[in-house]
Amino acid sequence: MQNLTLEDIAQLAGVSRSTVSRVINDHPNVSDSVRQRVLEIIHQTGYQPNLAARSLASQRSNIIGLVIPRSVSNLFIDPYFPRLTQGVAQACNESNYTLSLFLFHTKEDEHNLFPRISRPGLVDGIILQSTNVGDGLVQQLSQSGIPFVIAGRPMEVSEVSYVDVDNITGAYSAVRHLVHQGYRRIGTVTGPLNSTAGLDRLEGFKRALSESNLDFDEQLCIEADFTEGGGYYAAQRLLLQKPDAFFIASDTMALGALRAIREAGLAIPDEIALVSFDDLPIASRANPPLTTIRQPIRYLGIKLVETLLDILENGSNPPRRVVFGTQLVIRESCGANRSAPERLRS
Amino acid sequence: MQNLTLEDIAQLAGVSRSTVSRVINDHPNVSDSVRQRVLEIIHQTGYQPNLAARSLASQRSNIIGLVIPRSVSNLFIDPYFPRLTQGVAQACNESNYTLSLFLFHTKEDEHNLFPRISRPGLVDGIILQSTNVGDGLVQQLSQSGIPFVIAGRPMEVSEVSYVDVDNITGAYSAVRHLVHQGYRRIGTVTGPLNSTAGLDRLEGFKRALSESNLDFDEQLCIEADFTEGGGYYAAQRLLLQKPDAFFIASDTMALGALRAIREAGLAIPDEIALVSFDDLPIASRANPPLTTIRQPIRYLGIKLVETLLDILENGSNPPRRVVFGTQLVIRESCGANRSAPERLRS
DNA sequence: GTGAAAGCGCTAACAG
DNA sequence: CTGTTAGCGCTTTCAC
Numbered sequence: 001m002q003n004l005t006l007e008d009i010a011q012l013a014g015v016s017r018s019t020v021s022r023v024i025n026d027h028p029n030v031s032d033s034v035r036q037r038v039l040e041i042i043h044q045t046g047y048q049p050n051l052a053a054r055s056l057a058s059q060r061s062n063i064i065g066l067v068i069p070r071s072v073s074n075l076f077i078d079p080y081f082p083r084l085t086q087g088v089a090q091a092c093n094e095s096n097y098t099l100s101l102f103l104f105h106t107k108e109d110e111h112n113l114f115p116r117i118s119r120p121g122l123v124d125g126i127i128l129q130s131t132n133v134g135d136g137l138v139q140q141l142s143q144s145g146i147p148f149v150i151a152g153r154p155m156e157v158s159e160v161s162y163v164d165v166d167n168i169t170g171a172y173s174a175v176r177h178l179v180h181q182g183y184r185r186i187g188t189v190t191g192p193l194n195s196t197a198g199l200d201r202l203e204g205f206k207r208a209l210s211e212s213n214l215d216f217d218e219q220l221c222i223e224a225d226f227t228e229g230g231g232y233y234a235a236q237r238l239l240l241q242k243p244d245a246f247f248i249a250s251d252t253m254a255l256g257a258l259r260a261i262r263e264a265g266l267a268i269p270d271e272i273a274l275v276s277f278d279d280l281p282i283a284s285r286a287n288p289p290l291t292t293i294r295q296p297i298r299y300l301g302i303k304l305v306e307t308l309l310d311i312l313e314n315g316s317n318p319p320r321r322v323v324f325g326t327q328l329v330i331r332e333s334c335g336a337n338r339s340a341p342e343r344l345r346s
Numbered sequence: 347m348q349n350l351t352l353e354d355i356a357q358l359a360g361v362s363r364s365t366v367s368r369v370i371n372d373h374p375n376v377s378d379s380v381r382q383r384v385l386e387i388i389h390q391t392g393y394q395p396n397l398a399a400r401s402l403a404s405q406r407s408n409i410i411g412l413v414i415p416r417s418v419s420n421l422f423i424d425p426y427f428p429r430l431t432q433g434v435a436q437a438c439n440e441s442n443y444t445l446s447l448f449l450f451h452t453k454e455d456e457h458n459l460f461p462r463i464s465r466p467g468l469v470d471g472i473i474l475q476s477t478n479v480g481d482g483l484v485q486q487l488s489q490s491g492i493p494f495v496i497a498g499r500p501m502e503v504s505e506v507s508y509v510d511v512d513n514i515t516g517a518y519s520a521v522r523h524l525v526h527q528g529y530r531r532i533g534t535v536t537g538p539l540n541s542t543a544g545l546d547r548l549e550g551f552k553r554a555l556s557e558s559n560l561d562f563d564e565q566l567c568i569e570a571d572f573t574e575g576g577g578y579y580a581a582q583r584l585l586l587q588k589p590d591a592f593f594i595a596s597d598t599m600a601l602g603a604l605r606a607i608r609e610a611g612l613a614i615p616d617e618i619a620l621v622s623f624d625d626l627p628i629a630s631r632a633n634p635p636l637t638t639i640r641q642p643i644r645y646l647g648i649k650l651v652e653t654l655l656d657i658l659e660n661g662s663n664p665p666r667r668v669v670f671g672t673q674l675v676i677r678e679s680c681g682a683n684r685s686a687p688e689r690l691r692s
Numbered sequence: 693g694t695g696a697a698a699g700c701g702c703t704a705a706c707a708g
Numbered sequence: 709c710t711g712t713t714a715g716c717g718c719t720t721t722c723a724c
Contacts, residue, residue, distance in 0.1 A: 003466060005717055016695045021719060029693055052401035052467030053717035056700045061398060063446070077428045077627070086422055089449035093459060098468065100409070101447045103435035113439060120349060121398030121701085122444065228631055259631060281423070285574055285605060287633075351701055362711045367703060375709055399701030402716045467717085 004047045012045070013038045024049055055121060063098045064308060065123040069131045070104040075226060078252055079280045080297060081129075084151065087301020088127060095309060097124075110137070118144040125308045130154050130162070132194035147311045149320065151304055153196045161311060161320040163303045167197055167277075170293040170326035171204025171247065174275040177291070177328055178245045179212045181335055183273055187220040187243035189234040189253050198223070201249045201277060217241075224253055231256030239264050245273040245334075251280045254290055254333075269335030279329050288332035295326050350393045358391070359384045370395055401467060409444045410654060411469040415477045416450040421572060424598050425626045426643060427475075430497065433647020434473060441655060443470075456483070464490040471654045476500050476508070478540035493657045495666065497650055499542045507657060507666040509649050513543055513623075516639040516672035517550025517593065520621040523637070523674055524591045525558045527681055529619055533566035533589035535580040535599050544569070547595045547623060563587075570599055577602030585610050591619040591680075597626045600636055600679075615681030625675050634678035641672050 006024075010017045015034060022030045023038040030038075041047075055061040066088055068076060075081060085101070092099040102117055104110045114137065117123065123146070128137060130152030138160060141148045150162040178186055188205050191198030202221070209216050219241050224230035231253025235246065239260060248254040254276035258268070266272050268288055276283070279294035307320050330336050352370075356363045361380060368376050369384040376384075387393075401407040412434055414422060421427060431447070438445040448463055450456045460483065463469065469492070474483060476498030484506060487494045496508040524532055534551050537544030548567070555562050565587050570576035577599025581592065585606060594600040600622035604614070612618050614634055622629070625640035653666050676682050 006719095007717080017718080018695060018720080019693085022694090025719080031693060034693080048461065048465040050402070050467040050717050051465050052398055052407060053700090054467070054719075055398035056396070056402050056702085057717075057719040059700070059719095066447075073432075076432055077425050079423045079425075082423045082428050085447070086419075086449060086451075089447060090451050093449075093451065093455055096462075098462075099447050101412075101431070101435060101445050103432060103439075105432075105436050105439065109439055115394065116442075116444075119394040119397050121396040121400070228627070232631075255631070259633070262633060281574070285578075285601070287605070287608060352703095353701080363702080364704080364712080365710060368710090371703085377709060380709085396701050399716090400703075402718085403701075403703040405703090405716070 004045055006049065009038065009041055009045065009047050012041045060124050061098075061122060062096065063100055063123045064092065064305070065100045065102055065117055065126045067102045067117065067126055067128045067137070068104065069129060069137055070107060070110055071131045072129055073103050073105055076103060078226065079282070080250075080252075080278065083280075083297040084129075084301045084304075087298035088305055089301075090298075091302040091305035095305065097305070097309075114140055118146055125149075125312050127151060127304045127308060130164075130196060132192070147308065147316055149304055149308045149311060151300065153200075155194075155196060159317075159319050161307060161316060163300055163307055163320075163322040163324075164196075165295040165300065165324045166326055167200035168204040168207070170277060170295065171201040171249070172208045173204075173326070173328050174277065174291075174293050175205050175208030175247050176212070177330075177334060177336070178247065178273060178275055179208065179214070181245075181273065183245035184214060185220070185241075185243045186214070186245045186247060187238040187241060188222075188247045189231055189238065189249060189257060190221065190223045191226050191249040191253075193223050198226075198249065205247055224249075226250050226253060228252050228256040228259075232260050235260035236264075239266075239272075243272065246275070248274060248276040251276050251278040251283045251286075251290060251292055254292070255282065255286060258286060268333055269338070273335045274333040276333075279327075283329070284331065286333070291331045291334035291336065292329055293326045294329050296324055300324060350391055352395065355384065355387055355391065355393050358387045406470050407444075407468060408442065409446050409469045410438065410651070411446045411448055411463055411472045413448045413463065413472055413474045413483070414450065415475060415483055416453060416456055417477045418475055419449050419451055422449060424572065425628070426596075426598075426624065429626075429643040430647045430650075433644035434651055435647075436644075437648040437651035441651065443651070443655075460486055464492055471495075471658050473497060473650045473654060476510075476542060478538065493654065493662055495650055495654045495657060497646065499546075501540075501542060505663075505665050507653060507662060509646055509653055509666075509668040509670075510542075511641040511646065511670045512672055513546035514550040514553070516623060516641065517547040517595070518554045519550075519672070519674050520623065520637075520639050521551050521554035521593050522558070523676070523680060523682070524593065524619060524621055525554065525560070527591075527619065529591035530560060531566070531587075531589045532560070532591045532593060533584040533587060534568075534593045535577055535584065535595060535603060536567065536569045537572050537595040537599075539569050544572075544595065551593055570595075572596050572599060574598050574602040574605075578606050581606035582610075585612075585618075589618065592621070594620060594622040597622045597624040597629045597632075597636060597638055600638070601628065601632060604632060614679055615684070619681045620679040622679075625673075629675070630677065632679070637677045637680035637682065638675055639672045640675050642670055646670060 125147040153164045222234040224234040235257035277293045283290040471493040499510045536548045568580040570580040581603035623639045629636040
């Protein structure tokens with residue numbers, strides 16, 4: 001029963017290979033009676049077409065690659081990527097595509113593996129996690145001619161397609177919320193400033209400040225790396241400046257900040273308030289629960305696939321750009337949910 | 347420059363297709379001079395062999411599949427799976443295999459997708475995450491004849507290969523540690539008892555108790571689902587029984603237990619001690635830092651790939667069984683690190 | 693609506 | 709050590 005071929009099915013059904021192929025691929029030009037008979041036999045035998053043969057003949061593998069570059073690959077354990085991956089996987093399932101995952105660990109990986117990924121006959125298209133400037137994966141991809149879409153706006157303003165979240169507006173509304181609560185001395189822990197996510201959230205922070213007639217104070221702005229540990233150390237340093245509130249560019253970093261604040265013996269939100277970004281599940285379970293900017297991570301993954309399939313079908317011109325809005329989720333860490341507005345500071 | 351074929355390279359080098367093929371595949375029977383010439387041309391032209399064609403001709407795709415069944419797929423965001431995936435990906439990179447990821451979300455996914463995965467020409471072998479009894483993926487795989495290895499001992503005692511961690515001994519040493527600290531009324535939050543990980547850790551718990559001449563009290567044992575929320579609710583209920591210590595079957599659940607204990611206003615470890623399992627990065631950053639059983643998750647992933655490749659090369663008989671040891675990591679939550687041994691209870 | 697025939701680009705005997 | 713020769717199992721014109 002193993003390894004039946006089209007030919008076998010054709011013989012069993014008393015038709016030609018082409019006809020069986022048409023049935024399998026849902027081509028119109030097959031009479032109903034023949035179609036039924038063939039389907040019957042396929043069902044009985046459990047026949048499955050060989051995908052390698054199909055790829056070779058049709059020049060499409062029905063595989064898409066999800067590429068996580070080295071610079072963010074160690075963050076793969078951060079809940080962000082698994083969620084994104086879930087979205088991507090789900091969309092692939094629904095579209096009958098197979099998902100291949102490429103995690104680069106070392107610089108060598110990138111050098112050695114990238115050519116491998118771009119080999120003809122492997123993937124039809126690629127979803128690339130956006131990353132810092134230098135590494136040139138985007139350029140390599142552009143040159144290779146493989147259709148691709150980027151998760152997150154890339155640094156270079158070039159003719160590429162991407163799906164992103166409106167980080168600027170998200171951060172802006174987080175900080176405006178703090179200002180509305182009466183906080184004036186707001187510090188921020190940024191993401192890596194060689195990433196657009198890091199930069200844009202800082203930009204939103206600055207805009208909110210300036211629109212509130214507050215000065216941007218470099219002492220109150222520390223760059224970190226989206227990790228818990230990074231958030232911890234940045235918050236520790238920031239605390240020395242006696243801020244009354246924090247905008248932390250990710251929930252994971254906010255967890256680190258929480259730890260730093262706890263160790264400093266400060267009460268949240270009474271002595272220091274906090275708003276972060278992502279709305280991962282931990283946000284609602286932190287102590288206190290985090291006020292944060294929700295971004296639709298999983299849906300981002302789904303949209304990435306949809307966009308890539310669109311490109312596969314209709315070409316990569318013009319480049320697609322999709323930007324999702326965000327949402328402020330108010331919990332305890334910002335102080336807005338306190339019963340009495342006892343906070344009255346400078 | 348796109349889409350060069352073997353033939354093109356052969357012509358450019360003035361040799362036959364076979365020779366070029368030999369060079370590419372590092373076959374011995376090629377003279378050095380010819381090999382050099384061919385390599386030179388390949389390098390100049392940037393030629394890459396077509397993988398679909400290679401798969402078809404060689405009957406090997408060089409792709410391995412990582413399958414996460416529906417029942418654990420929603421746990422994919424738990425740090426455990428990303429870490430495992432990282433290990434698997436890393437090993438794949440090093441062995442020149444491509445990793446395909448199959449996340450099942452719904453029951454339909456399993457029905458529809460499994461046949462798809464088992465199609466000839468797609469993957470050479472599969473790594474399957476172990477899961478509860480019923481779903482029969484293992485059986486399907488066995489029948490399909492696809493080489494596979496299971497992550498975690500499966501429920502059915504059949505002739506399959508797996509890589510696992512010694513959950514029994516791990517849990518055993520966790521609980522013995524608590525007993526040595528003087529705790530006598532030890533409660534446990536178990537994993538799902540339709541998984542071997544859940545069962546084995548409970549088994550270790552029981553063994554440690556009986557070896558310490560402590561009775562197993564059903565009131566002090568609550569099953570949960572490896573999630574933070576599950577740990578939270580289970581701990582809440584357990585707390586009603588006034589235990590003096592907890593063994594929690596995973597770090598993630600321990601986080602939930604921490605939350606429950608905090609809300610109950612109890613001090614850790616003075617009023618209740620806690621040991622968990624996994625040693626995820628969060629364990630050391632929890633408040634207080636968790637004493638826990640470390641398991642080598644990433645290395646598990648690497649070993650899974652190695653085992654699968656071994657099977658691919660040498661056949662699946664006899665079934666391979668690899669079991670990793672664990673390690674007790676003592677931090678604050680168990681009370682062993684307190685300066686004064688002020689605890690003196692029943 | 694159906695079949696014949698020509699590949700897709702590679703690997704792998706088999707000769708020499 | 710190298711070239712010739714068959715395929716691998718499917719898709720896809722092109723006739724009929």
